[in-house]
Amino acid sequence: MLILGIETSCDETAAAVVNDARVILASRVLSQTLEHAPYGGIVPEIAARSHLDHLDRLVAEALAEAKVGLAELDGIAATGGPGLIGGVIVGITTAKALALVHRKPLIAVNHLEGHALTARLSDDLPFPYLLLLATGGHCQLLIVEGVGRYKRLGTTIDDAVGEAFDKAAKMLGLGYPGGPEIERAAGESSAADRRRFPLPRPLAGRPGCDFSFSGLKTALRQSIEGLRPDDLDGGSPKRAVVAAIAGAFQDAVADVMADRAGNALTMFLERYPDAATRHLVIAGGVAANGALRARLAVLADKRGLRLVAPPLALCTDNAAMIAWAGVERLRLGFTDGLDFAPRPRWPLDPTAPRAVGAGVKA
C-alpha cells in the first residue's frame, strides 16, 4: 500500500510517500520559520499563501524521490484539521483535486492523530500506549487505544507547552521558535546559576493530568523585571543571566511534565493492568527537548515502562506522519468524501471533559 501524505496545518509545508511496510520513501518539509520570524510568531495569512506557493512543487518532488507515479498510489491523505484554517484548506483542497482526477480514496487526517500514531511508524508499537503530545498548539496526555480511539486524560487549561517555550524565549530576547533557543541557552547554565531564579511548578502535586503554564510565564516575567543592574548589559540581561533563567524555566517545565505524566502512568496502568507491552510515547515538537526526554525516561523506567521518542524529524511537523495515519486508516477502510469540510478544531477524544478553566483549546 502506497500513500501520499500532505501537511499544511501550521508553518511547515510538507509532502511524503509512505508504504504499509513502514518505509518512508520520501519526506519533504519546507519550514516557513524565516517568513514568520520578523513577527515573533506565525502569521496565518502568510502561512496560507506560502503553502499555496510551495505545495505543488513539494508533492512533485516527493513523488519523484519515491519514484512513484500518482497512478500507483493507493490513497491520498492530507491534514483535515485542527490548525490554521487557511493552510488546512490549501492542503485538503490539493488532496481532493488529486483524488478526484486520479480516482483515489481521500483520507482526511486529524493532525493530532498523525502525531499520535508516529510511534507505530518509527517503532512498530502495539496498542495501547500512553502518549504525551507536546506541541506549539497542544499539551495533552492520552491513552492511544487504537486507530481513531483515544482517551484523553488531561490537557492544558491555558497555554500549550511549546507556546510557553516560545513566549519565554521572546521575553528573554531569544529567537523564534523558542524551544530550541531555550534548550541551547539552558545548556550553558549550572544548577547553582538556576537556583537564583526559583519558579513555580503549576498544578504539580495536584490530582489529575491537566497542565497550566500561564503562572510560570508570569513568574518568569517578574524574574526578568527584578534583575539587578549588574545583571544587565546595555539594558538587556547578560548572556549568563539569560542562560540561568532559561535553565530555571526548562527545569520547571520538566518538573511539571514529569509530575503530570506520573499521574497519567498510574491511570494507564489501572486501566490496562495486563497490557503485554508498556510504553510511554512522547510526540510533538517539544519532544525534541533533551532535558524533558531524560526526565521522562527516568520516570517511565521507575514504573516499568519504556519511553519511546520517535526521531526528531518525525516529532516536529511532517507529512510522513500524515501519510502513515493514512495507511492506518485506509487499512481499516476509513476514507472520506470529497465534501469533507476542514476543521479548525478537532479533538482526538470528543468525549473528554473540558479541563477546569479551559479556554478555546481542543
Ligand code: KG4
Ligand atoms: O509539533 P510542532 O513542530 O508544531 C506544532 O505546534 O504542531 O511543535 C513546535 C513547537 C514550538 O513551540 C517549538 O518551540 C517547540 O515545539 N520545540 C521545542 C524544542 N524544539 C521545538 N520546545 C522545547 N525544546 C526543544 N528542543
Ligand code: ZN
Ligand atoms: Zn504538530
